[in-house]
Amino acid sequence: MMDSNDNFIGPVNLGNPDGLTISEVARKIIRLAHSSSQVIYKSAYSVGVSIKQPDIQLAKRALKCEPETTIEDGLNRTIHYFRELL
16 A cells, blocks of 8 residues: 555455355364364354455555465465474
8 A cells, every 4th residue: 555546545455355254264274284173163242244255346456456375375374384483
């Protein structure tokens, strides 16, 4: 945004436009990490939205910005980082 036109004003949603549930992300992490962890479901407060999916049209149009990293690649990089760190 710093390099954008002076008349451009945010906020701008950034993220992956492919909607995933927390459960789907958790299962991907377990699979990619070759973990024996189990997903445990607890009661949750209701926020009215079960899948978080940002609308990134403004970022694409005004900033020419869209995701370049898949969720699997990003998770693999994160898993690798923490394995190296720990």
